[in-house]
Amino acid sequence: MSVNILCEKIRTLKNPTVVGLDPMLEYIPESFREGVLAQYGNSLEGATQAVLAYNKALIDALYDIVPAVKPQSAYYERLGWQGVKVLYETVEYAKKRGMYVILDGKRNDIGSTASAYATAYLGTVDVGGTVCEPFGADALTVSPYLGSDGVAPFVKLCEENKRMIFVLVKTSNKSSGELQDLICGDMPIYERMGNYVSEWGKSLCGKDGYSEVGAVVGATYPQQLAELRAKFPSVFFLVPGYGAQGGTAKDIAGAFDKNGLGAIINSSRKILCAWKEAKTDDFADAARKEAIRMRDEIMSAI
Amino acid sequence: MSVNILCEKIRTLKNPTVVGLDPMLEYIPESFREGVLAQYGNSLEGATQAVLAYNKALIDALYDIVPAVKPQSAYYERLGWQGVKVLYETVEYAKKRGMYVILDGKRNDIGSTASAYATAYLGTVDVGGTVCEPFGADALTVSPYLGSDGVAPFVKLCEENKRMIFVLVKTSNKSSGELQDLICGDMPIYERMGNYVSEWGKSLCGKDGYSEVGAVVGATYPQQLAELRAKFPSVFFLVPGYGAQGGTAKDIAGAFDKNGLGAIINSSRKILCAWKEAKTDDFADAARKEAIRMRDEIMSAI
Numbered sequence: 083m084s085v086n087i088l089c090e091k092i093r094t095l096k097n098p099t100v101v102g103l104d105p106m107l108e109y110i111p112e113s114f115r116e117g118v119l120a121q122y123g124n125s126l127e128g129a130t131q132a133v134l135a136y137n138k139a140l141i142d143a144l145y146d147i148v149p150a151v152k153p154q155s156a157y158y159e160r161l162g163w164q165g166v167k168v169l170y171e172t173v174e175y176a177k178k179r180g181m182y183v184i185l186d187g188k189r190n191d192i193g194s195t196a197s198a199y200a201t202a203y204l205g206t207v208d209v210g211g212t213v214c215e216p217f218g219a220d221a222l223t224v225s226p227y228l229g230s231d232g233v234a235p236f237v238k239l240c241e242e243n244k245r246m247i248f249v250l251v252k253t254s255n256k257s258s259g260e261l262q263d264l265i266c267g268d269m270p271i272y273e274r275m276g277n278y279v280s281e282w283g284k285s286l287c288g289k290d291g292y293s294e295v296g297a298v299v300g301a302t303y304p305q306q307l308a309e310l311r312a313k314f315p316s317v318f319f320l321v322p323g324y325g326a327q328g329g330t331a332k333d334i335a336g337a338f339d340k341n342g343l344g345a346i347i348n349s350s351r352k353i354l355c356a357w358k359e360a361k362t363d364d365f366a367d368a369a370r371k372e373a374i375r376m377r378d379e380i381m382s383a384i
Numbered sequence: 385m386s387v388n389i390l391c392e393k394i395r396t397l398k399n400p401t402v403v404g405l406d407p408m409l410e411y412i413p414e415s416f417r418e419g420v421l422a423q424y425g426n427s428l429e430g431a432t433q434a435v436l437a438y439n440k441a442l443i444d445a446l447y448d449i450v451p452a453v454k455p456q457s458a459y460y461e462r463l464g465w466q467g468v469k470v471l472y473e474t475v476e477y478a479k480k481r482g483m484y485v486i487l488d489g490k491r492n493d494i495g496s497t498a499s500a501y502a503t504a505y506l507g508t509v510d511v512g513g514t515v516c517e518p519f520g521a522d523a524l525t526v527s528p529y530l531g532s533d534g535v536a537p538f539v540k541l542c543e544e545n546k547r548m549i550f551v552l553v554k555t556s557n558k559s560s561g562e563l564q565d566l567i568c569g570d571m572p573i574y575e576r577m578g579n580y581v582s583e584w585g586k587s588l589c590g591k592d593g594y595s596e597v598g599a600v601v602g603a604t605y606p607q608q609l610a611e612l613r614a615k616f617p618s619v620f621f622l623v624p625g626y627g628a629q630g631g632t633a634k635d636i637a638g639a640f641d642k643n644g645l646g647a648i649i650n651s652s653r654k655i656l657c658a659w660k661e662a663k664t665d666d667f668a669d670a671a672r673k674e675a676i677r678m679r680d681e682i683m684s685a686i
Contacts, residue, residue, distance in 0.1 A: 106500075126509070156500035160503050161471045161509065188492050189458070190423070195406070195456055198408075198462040199462070203461075207462060209426045212426040214431075216467070228555050230559040231557050255494040255531070256533055257534070261573070262529070265565075265568065266573075292604075
């Protein structure tokens, strides 16, 4: 099962963190970026080649200490289909290096269309007898506004193809409460979504007691994080909002169970742009140092 | 303004419908599909070339009678980055033919990332002084689970770049009510979302009184459709669920204002697969006939 693989990687590296690969061009040192643009031109092609080289250098610098990467699809789509090609190549490269890949796409739609999204990221396509893997991620984030029948096709592929999804429950942004904190009946929406997530995954539990259907819960809401951890012991958490968004190691401690499992904490900008604070152009080395600092900080807090 | 362009196209063609371009390989007649696959191979490349040729033939058969197309991103992503390239080429081709393009991606994320999505579909990217348009759609569908700050970057680009978004309010699927119909305080979630949508667009109204921030409301819930029409006179509706999903012309009548404006009704499978019912391989001609039938049916109901 996919959740077993994720837990095993976290245990082996003693590191429950994931690096968000959200490449904006300004996150790439000018010296590095300009070299690639000079070769490929000031175009989407040039920009995406700079991103690919940057991502590969980061993965090379991180794969032996960090168990997972989380490419955020928006930053690739922003560079057109050329960017989406580089998203594919980034997923492929990270998997080759043994990293677990959580594709952050927050996909959602009605059943038949959700099924197409699930196939895109977690499945395979048969073209005249040839089996093709469109993106081949280990896990995908999913947005739940449409309800169960929009999530079911993703859950089905989790089961058939041994993959994971992380469903948005309580997101890290400031206005997440506008919808997610509304009280309906006797509980807030985010808790109700937690119930659904727990239910959807209940027949897909791995050996540590966590299921293939996880939840996104932000580090910026430590109280809800701890409350949801206590209520949903089988739901693995993907936790954004640590680092640049303001979440601290103390804030995320409540996401973990008594064995120090049950969550993976994401950091993007703080690692990708560590070279800026370190005043160096060696972005890969700076990212590695920040990833180690983050690991140690989190391991000492849980 | 983008909403003015959409209203104008609908008025000119006397047709408030949009054709969903959701190409599954089995929607393409075998004779046509096999010809392309023989040329390009049984691969994602072959499959996407078949889709592109199919889409172009459909657009050629529809552009003088139907004002808009709605490519559903999932069906392109399902064919990998090669599929996304064909999505781009489809958008480009439809615009060249004068059609209004609503890209159905249901994108959503926190502010900084939502901004990257907005740029991808509604904006431009500066690469070393060269301005590139990643996808160049006229409009994009957006999912609202994250609240205002996740939608604001899309609204900002609507204003700056004269584009539209359609935010999910009441979706056409069976389980949409699980979240959207919950009563919080004195109103259901979908009505609350309607209030937000109305508010987000209030400074972006065009000459017919509709704003650049529209809503997705399903044909399969005629009562809510009419109720939302009455409550939110400045919100233009994108209405899925007609045709293959079960919505009828009578069901969607309530989506329109007294001038017969205010909504655009989508049909996908019923038009794409009209050739099956007509027992012909001439899918383009069958699609045109079904599009005309749908137009006449809707025009006589409103």
